[in-house]
Amino acid sequence: MPSSALTAAHPLKDVTTSDSALRRFLHGLPGVDAVGLEGRAASLGTRSIKTTAKAYAIDLAISMVDLTTLEGADTPGKVRALGAKAAKPDPTDRTTPATAAVCVYPDMVAVAKEAVAGSDVKVASVATSFPAGRAPLTIKLADVREAVAAGADEIDMVIDRGAFLAGRYLKVYDEIAAVREACGTSARLKVIFETGELSTYDNIRRASWLGMLAGADFIKTSTGKVAVNATPANTLLMLEAVRDFRAQTGVQVGVKPAGGIRTTKDAIKFLVLVNETAGDDWLDNHWFRFGASSLLNDLLMQRQKLATGRYSGPDYVTVD
Amino acid sequence: MENVASAPASAPAFAYAPAPESRAVVDIAPSYGLFIDGEFTEAADGKVFKTVSPSTEEVLAEIAQATEADVDRAVQAARKAFEKWSALPGAERAKYLFRIARIIQERSRELAVLETLDNGKPIKETRDADLPLVAAHFFYYAGWADKLDHAGYGANPKPLGVAGQVIPWNFPLLMLAWKIAPALATGNTVVLKPAETTPLSALFFADICRQAGLPKGVVNILPGYGDTGAALVAHPDVNKVAFTGSTAVGKEIARTVAGTRKKLTLELGGKGANIVFDDAPIDQAVEGIVNGIFFNQGQVCCAGSRLLVQESIQDELLDSLKRRLSTLRLGDPLDKNTDIGAINSEEQLTRITSLVEQGEAEGAERWSPACELPESGYWFAPTLFTNVTQAHRIARDEIFGPVLSVLTFRTPDEAVAKANNTQYGLSAGIWTEKGSRILAVANKLRAGVVWSNTFNKFDPTSPFGGYKESGFGREGGRHGLEAYLDV
Numbered sequence: 001m002p003s004s005a006l007t008a009a010h011p012l013k014d015v016t017t018s019d020s021a022l023r024r025f026l027h028g029l030p031g032v033d034a035v036g037l038e039g040r041a042a043s044l045g046t047r048s049i050k051t052t053a054k055a056y057a058i059d060l061a062i063s064m065v066d067l068t069t070l071e072g073a074d075t076p077g078k079v080r081a082l083g084a085k086a087a088k089p090d091p092t093d094r095t096t097p098a099t100a101a102v103c104v105y106p107d108m109v110a111v112a113k114e115a116v117a118g119s120d121v122k123v124a125s126v127a128t129s130f131p132a133g134r135a136p137l138t139i140k141l142a143d144v145r146e147a148v149a150a151g152a153d154e155i156d157m158v159i160d161r162g163a164f165l166a167g168r169y170l171k172v173y174d175e176i177a178a179v180r181e182a183c184g185t186s187a188r189l190k191v192i193f194e195t196g197e198l199s200t201y202d203n204i205r206r207a208s209w210l211g212m213l214a215g216a217d218f219i220k221t222s223t224g225k226v227a228v229n230a231t232p233a234n235t236l237l238m239l240e241a242v243r244d245f246r247a248q249t250g251v252q253v254g255v256k257p258a259g260g261i262r263t264t265k266d267a268i269k270f271l272v273l274v275n276e277t278a279g280d281d282w283l284d285n286h287w288f289r290f291g292a293s294s295l296l297n298d299l300l301m302q303r304q305k306l307a308t309g310r311y312s313g314p315d316y317v318t319v320d
Numbered sequence: 321m322e323n324v325a326s327a328p329a330s331a332p333a334f335a336y337a338p339a340p341e342s343r344a345v346v347d348i349a350p351s352y353g354l355f356i357d358g359e360f361t362e363a364a365d366g367k368v369f370k371t372v373s374p375s376t377e378e379v380l381a382e383i384a385q386a387t388e389a390d391v392d393r394a395v396q397a398a399r400k401a402f403e404k405w406s407a408l409p410g411a412e413r414a415k416y417l418f419r420i421a422r423i424i425q426e427r428s429r430e431l432a433v434l435e436t437l438d439n440g441k442p443i444k445e446t447r448d449a450d451l452p453l454v455a456a457h458f459f460y461y462a463g464w465a466d467k468l469d470h471a472g473y474g475a476n477p478k479p480l481g482v483a484g485q486v487i488p489w490n491f492p493l494l495m496l497a498w499k500i501a502p503a504l505a506t507g508n509t510v511v512l513k514p515a516e517t518t519p520l521s522a523l524f525f526a527d528i529c530r531q532a533g534l535p536k537g538v539v540n541i542l543p544g545y546g547d548t549g550a551a552l553v554a555h556p557d558v559n560k561v562a563f564t565g566s567t568a569v570g571k572e573i574a575r576t577v578a579g580t581r582k583k584l585t586l587e588l589g590g591k592g593a594n595i596v597f598d599d600a601p602i603d604q605a606v607e608g609i610v611n612g613i614f615f616n617q618g619q620v621c622c623a624g625s626r627l628l629v630q631e632s633i634q635d636e637l638l639d640s641l642k643r644r645l646s647t648l649r650l651g652d653p654l655d656k657n658t659d660i661g662a663i664n665s666e667e668q669l670t671r672i673t674s675l676v677e678q679g680e681a682e683g684a685e686r687w688s689p690a691c692e693l694p695e696s697g698y699w700f701a702p703t704l705f706t707n708v709t710q711a712h713r714i715a716r717d718e719i720f721g722p723v724l725s726v727l728t729f730r731t732p733d734e735a736v737a738k739a740n741n742t743q744y745g746l747s748a749g750i751w752t753e754k755g756s757r758i759l760a761v762a763n764k765l766r767a768g769v770v771w772s773n774t775f776n777k778f779d780p781t782s783p784f785g786g787y788k789e790s791g792f793g794r795e796g797g798r799h800g801l802e803a804y805l806d807v
Binding site: 035039046048050051052054056057275 | 334335336337338339444599600601602603604607608639647655656657753773774
């Protein structure tokens with residue numbers, strides 16, 4: 001299938017003309033030194049965010065949450081509750097910002113859409129046979145089209161990790177490009193690499209560039225369904241990739257760490273990574289998201305603590 | 321894909337909250353004496369000098385200034401203590417060293433704040449780098465004290481006697497640890513002169529020695545200027561001289577000691593080459609370059625002050641480096657967010673400024689990020705020079721400040737030739753993803769330490785020292801014992 005994501009004027013157009021050209025390009029990217037990367041991520045974790053800086057960071061983080069339910073047991077009732085919470089996360093405090101989106105399976109998109117109607121909350125949907133991605137392309141595309149037709153504003157797709165690990169980069173590229181096309185103009189595409197399965201940092205950098213070349217609007221660490229999900233190091237690496245990609249092409253791509261970010265403290269550390277790596281151009285929910293479900297309640301409790309000076313407890317925020 | 325959109329309205333900047341360490345954890349007395357034979361005493365002629373905080377120019381304390389007579393008194397105390405100290409079984413000496421190490425750990429917050437006040441370096445360096453290493457050195461050499469028979473110098477190696485040690489102001493307590501820990505472990509006694517701008521942590525260490533119950537006279541601390549150091553080095557009853565500092569002073573000491581039976585180790589200046597090949601992990605190399613030259617405001621003898629970058633990636637690397645420098649935070653060294661603290665003294669600031677002006681006059685291109693300097697104190701913005709050649713003074717002289725000279729090369733041979741083309745030879749760095757190249761290049765570099773894909777990493781088990789005008793002898797590791805044993 002001809003690749004369509006890059007326009008003729010794109011400076012990196014040539015690298016996707018053949019499997020070997022793409023491999024040469026991806027393997028020609030600078031390597032990643034694991035010790036140095038993890039060291040840098042850890043050192044950025046020590047910045048001090050308190051009082052006004054903290055209040056700002058908490059509200060920013062809330063506005064970046066993709067409030068997620070991805071369970072086999074999801075029901076319309078559960079999704080409606082999630083949508084209501086996304087629009088008004090803290091019923092006791094109307095100044096609390098809404099989350100960025102609710103993230104659901106494709107069959108729940110219509111319900112979610114209705115639940116967030118009248119708010120700015122977007123509906124994101126994990127299509128392409130999430131989380132394994134092991135289905136024929138025709139089925140993945142049908143999955144995407146259904147979700148978009150039902151009103152999804154954003155599609156979270158998983159890449160074919162098997163093809164990637166086998167070095168069949170053009171296959172992965174074409175698949176992303178095809179999904180991008182199926183998203184049409186109405187939905188933004190988040191490409192999930194499942195970094196825990198890609199195993200090396202070099203692979204994560206290659207996958208990031210591959211996703212961006214193929215037209216990803218967002219690159220996303222993981223599904224949240226495997227042992228290793230978002231970490232400060234893999235997110236830092238992806239932030240470097242979007243920063244470098246914009247420098248080379250002028251195109252800005254968003255980043256979404258997902259899975260495992262549960263506390264305000266963790267979320268703020270990620271915001272510091274954004275601030276000092278990609279820069280403040282990425283510090284809003286159009287360009288940075290947290291894929292999380294339990295994070296929101298901790299953010300809300302910390303927000304209440306800042307407002308009242310004392311900790312409340314889990315019963316002072318809604319369960320969903 | 322989307323082209324850059326404007327940010328939502330009126331987003332405030334993501335400003336970090338100031339997070340200064342409390343000064344209350346350290347109690348600085350208005351004045352300090354000399355530490356001789358287990359007691360604090362005044363100088364023989366009653367002279368004192370002031371030590372100031374470089375970040376604020378605040379006077380921290382008045383310090384007694386040791387004279388020749390004080391040096392003599394201290395050396396005699398050390399000589400007397402040597403008889404008993406050297407006769408102790410190694411395991412007994414180890415107990416004292418372990419005790420000192422543990423007290424340092426217990427008081428590490430206090431010592432970190434003190435060091436930051438007196439030296440001007442950021443608290444995150446004193447707290448996260450200096451103090452853990454100080455304790456680690458005492459622990460490490462405590463472990464050797466009863467195993468000297470197995471250190472590779474034959475059975476029952478003997479200590480030398482009284483060690484006269486002179487240390488610099490860039491890592492006051494760490495340099496003290498590097499000198500005192502191996503000296504005591506091997507059975508020597510010590511007279512140490514800290515630098516005149518940073519005497520406080522050594523005097524607090526004297527207190528730690530008392531707290532640990534160390535026998536009187538084993539450690540003596542004599543604050544003072546160069547003449548105090550000269551008197552110590554020249555004292556006829558000193559058996560071993562150890563010096564860390566400038567090459568000029570090192571040469572003077574070498575002349576003084578020549579022809580005597582004193583053993584000498586010198587750890588002097590450097591102009592470390594940080595070599596970045598075109599296949600390097602660029603983002604981590606940028607971090608390594610920053611750490612190599614801006615750690616401790618570049619006041620590090622093994623700083624990677626010459627960046628040798630392969631021509632093919634020069635533009636890309638410099639762009640990344642400049643962007644990274646723009647995120648460095650300069651200011652109150654007690655704030656844990658601070659990356660760059662104050663220059664240690666007005667004198668040092670003047671020296672840096674003059675060398676940088678020379679660099680500009682010679683035609684190198686100077687660049688610094690937009691950076692506001694505090695009004696009081698001694699400050700110098702992180703600085704980068706491009707278009708530097710081997711013929712420039714800024715490529716040859718040790719600046720000892722946050723100033724990086726960028727040179728380029730085309731082939732590995734050229735990189736090695738340029739890296740070695742210096743009167744110094746203390747440290748070097750290699751950045752490449754190719755393991756075979758690391759080994760091949762490291763073997764050809766004339767430098768005491770060669771880091772690969774990292775920089776400025778220290779460990780008590782690893783020997784440290786120089787080639788050429790960077791001095792001789794090794795500190796740290798098993799090799800560090802040799803300088804204090806009669807072998």
